[in-house]
Amino acid sequence: MMKRIWVAMIVVLGYSCGSDDSSDYVPVNPYTNISATFGSAVNPDNLYNYANQTIPNYITKDNSGGNPITDKGATLGRVLFYDKDLSSNNTISCSSCHQQANAFSDTQVASTGVNGTTGRHSMRLINTRFANETRFFWNERAVNLETQTTMPIKDHGEMGFSGTNGDADFSALLTKLSAIGYYKELFQWVYGSEEITEAKIQLALAQFVRSIQSFDSKYDIGRAQVANDAQPFPNFTNQENQGKNLFLAPPVFDGNGNRTSGGLGCAGCHAAPEFDINPNSGNNGIIGVLNGTGIDVGNTRAPSLRDLVKLDGTTNGPMMHTGVITTLQAAVGHYGTINIAPGNTNLDAKLRPNGFGQQLHLTAPEVNAVIAFLRTLSGTNVYTDPKWSNPFPN
Template sequence: MYSKWISFLAVASLCSCSSNSSDNYVDPYANVKATFGTNIDLDNLANYANQTIPAYITKDNTAGNSITDKGATLGRILFYDKNLSSNTTISCSSCHQQTHAFSDTNIASTGVNGTTGRHSMRLINSRFANETKFFWNERAINLETQTTMPIKDHGEMGFSGTNGDEPFSGLITKLSAIDYYKELFKFVYGDEEVTENRIQLALAQFVRSIQSFDSKYDAGRAQVANDNQPFPNYTAQENQGKNLFLTPPQFDATGNRTAGGLGCAGCHAAPEFDIAPNSGNNGIIGVINGTSIDITNTRAPSLRDLVKTDGTVNGPMMHTGVITTLQAAIGHYGTINLAPGNTNLDPRLRPNGFGQKLNLTAPEVNAVIAFIRTLSGTNVYTDAKWSNPFPN
């Protein structure tokens, strides 16, 4: 009887401890769960770090900030959080919208104190860019530096420290007081401290994770040894467009094309289709809503997902948004004018010192358009891991 009583007390004690432990449990991610619901599951993170990359993609500008599932998850939340603007109305995603390949259909995007000075560049395949500097005029040395520059801009997100704005330290204070960031920064970095460097690392990881390799081009490229071979899945017109895109033109003494292709790959080499780092400007030197010229815009986004698969453009093209169709874009390069004051025109566009004249035919234009459309996929527009995690 005595031993039975001792056993009963032991069991009762265990039950009591278990009950007390459960009652006292504090979920370390309660605020994340309350804010984001099932959109963010810290126990089952989306795959950002180990996405499939085709073997023919050789560029990678990750440098010392490798993508992690934790870091990119924090970056996704920061990217979509309007708290990053001074008046809590604008997020990074306001100007870089998933439905438009992370660009904007407006010529200039709306900020907290006006509009952007240039059209918002698409963010597709930033990790695989040949050019490692960012912004149209390459003023950011790398993606990490770029991520917080719009936040510090008076017109865009308003933590500039000028014109009555709070300095960037005001944002640090603001985010540090938000409970879900306390949990998230500890989850990613081991403690709750919010710093500019940590914000930059997370945002850059998220942006670099945005990739697009499910296009008709990728399906074809996987079946051949190199880009110069005909793609089995292409139409005759698409293969013609590819050849025109890849093949350099031949010019006479005054810049008229006499043979060859259009030479687009001279600046937008396959398979990344990003801008060559040594490029000058492309002859478009205007500014938005102004009469002055700007010859410093020498960067461009990848041509991947320039349009959707149905040919719908993902917003206007060029830093001024002055071009709105693929036909107009190709037409621009068809006849390059040597504008007064443009001392930074890319040499490849002025053969023998003359603005190039490609003498395009309608079938050639249509073939190149058909090819460019093959560079677009569909997943980038719908994948939940790149979508807004905040409930509607």
């Protein structure tokens, strides 16, 4: 009886059966498949810092809710984000439409999916954690980021596990992922169980997306040196400070919607220092559609204005849900003259003072100053940091 117990102990401890020589010890590696697939890109014993990144003290918003970022969870989310196995034909991942090199957006107006193209331009994923607005997609159809993460997977055109139009349903994806060795190890490591569920996928993907942050811009350097945004930033040029003032100050209108004084009022929808969208915003006057005919007045969500462009001024892809805006000059110009289109019942009230579409009567120096300020909102690290990069070998 004692012999059987001793043999069992030897097996549990990882020794070679039939020998009591400690030199025969064979360590058990619970991450064999992770190591074989990702090499040093994903090392469970040496994780990237996702949970405790530096956040400026003037950033006060945090919509993580009941799903705080953990190093383990975000690591799993990173793998899921870049894995083409999450699409029905193994050709599309979340990163196909949200590319790190472009502030996690796409340079194409409509992104390519497994059965066509997306219905709207792919939104940039910068500082999604730091916003009052917790709903997602341009039309806010997802109640939170967790819900949003699996909706593209279940879309027929995008990733193809819709359960319609001949697609397999989401349960088929769960079965598919459950047969992959590195997911067995990753889910066991993160959740204490190999079982893969939609809720676990949502939690991990949301943690990874919320971890993507950008606070190394010229704006952030200046903001750290003053008490509030209204003060001149010592590292800004006169033009950049002028643009900041125009961005922050509300306009003063006459009875016909013409600006007579004041700024441009951009902060009314994109408040500093997060520069995300106000949850109570209506649409911004762009109501076109990418596919088909008609109008689309339900788009009221927008990404943060951070990293609209790269540091050199190169755009991170077209802007707005239709991708119709391709330069900062065009973006500022759009708000300069708002025409209320027939059928647009959802235009933001701030863009129709006294019932008229706003006429800001922008001057060239004002446009150039606001553009100069918007460019100060771009950082550098978010484009190259390996913790947000593709962990799969090329």
